[in-house]
Amino acid sequence: MFDEPTIAWLGEEDPIFGINRIMLIRLISATAIILIFVLGTRRMRLVPTRGQSLVEMGLGFVRDGIAYDLLGEKDGRRFLPLITTIFFMVLSMNVTGIIPFFNIAGTSVIGVPLLLALIAYVAFIYAGVKKHPGAFFKNALFPPGVPWPLYIIVTPIEFVSTFVLRPITLTLRLMMNMVVGHLLLVLFFSATHFFFFSAGGLYTLFGAGTLALGFAFTLFELLVAVLQAYVFALLTTVYIQLALAEEH
Known part of the structure; x- marks a missing residue:
């Protein structure tokens, strides 16, 4: 079902570059969302136009409803570009699943969900190391207050749940919802x-x-597309919040 034929290539007899349907959909989605934001913010007015109002509404939703709400204004402003990009990238590629002639979400193949999950994972590690250098990994793997003999059990569990399962669950949650x-x-x-x-x-x-x-x-499916974009951005923000928490 997802083994799409190559529809564009460089090199006639021995192609060195190809774009299948899912890649074309992803490129169109990315181009569309960039154009929307460029055109919507190109000529900002005190009394906004309809296009500017829609863009401001979307940006305000991510800023106030996700980033600032969970991270506060200071840290929320730092990570807002990342959270906004993730939300609208996932949303634009999810919506293609119900657009005629596209009929498949750009996130229904593992590449994009995995890439975004790895970016969220790197942001989580970066936030923790930046805020708590030298103590982030120690406190994550050896939670304070636990009797030392229990670290034999607790530390492997913390390692798997914190540093292994998070990117995997982020990837599979998004991809499988869109596939189904x-x-x-x-x-x-x-x-x-x-x-x-x-x-x-x-x-x-x-x-x-x-x-x-x-x-x-x-x-x-339209509702699921919006919800999954929200959940992915929200979980990314929650992981960053946990990395910035004082107990680390």
Whole structure:
């Protein structure tokens, strides 16, 4: 399903560079979100236009609802560019799953979710080391107040949960949600095509049902696209907040 044919390349007989459909969708998504922000902020006005208002609303949501709310104004301002980029990048690539002729999310293949999870992981490590040099890893692996014999059990658990599972869960949560949504839409609309054009007769009624479910799940998939962007940005911020916590 995700093994897309190469649709553009350099080198005629022995291609050295190729772009398949999922990569093209990602490039279009990134270009679209950049253009939206460039055009929306190119001529800022005291009385904003509709485009400027939408851009300001989106930026304000990430700033006040995620970054400043969890990190405070000082640290929130430091990490706001990263959190904003992650939110809108995930959102733009999630939404392509319900856009006609795209029909697949740019985050439904592991590359982008893994890259963003690694960036969030690096930001988490950077924030902790910057705020608590020399003590971040020690306090993360050897939590204060634990009787020393228990470190034999606690330290491996802390290492796996803090430094291994976090990027893995970030990656899989985003990717699998978008894959499942894609499969559900494929299932409903494929069934609709079958009932309408192949089965015929009374089976057309089933086609009407699967078509209605397909549209309903398309709206639900839009909600999931926004929610997953929010969750990814929120968890990134939470990890940074934990790294900056005083107990580290």
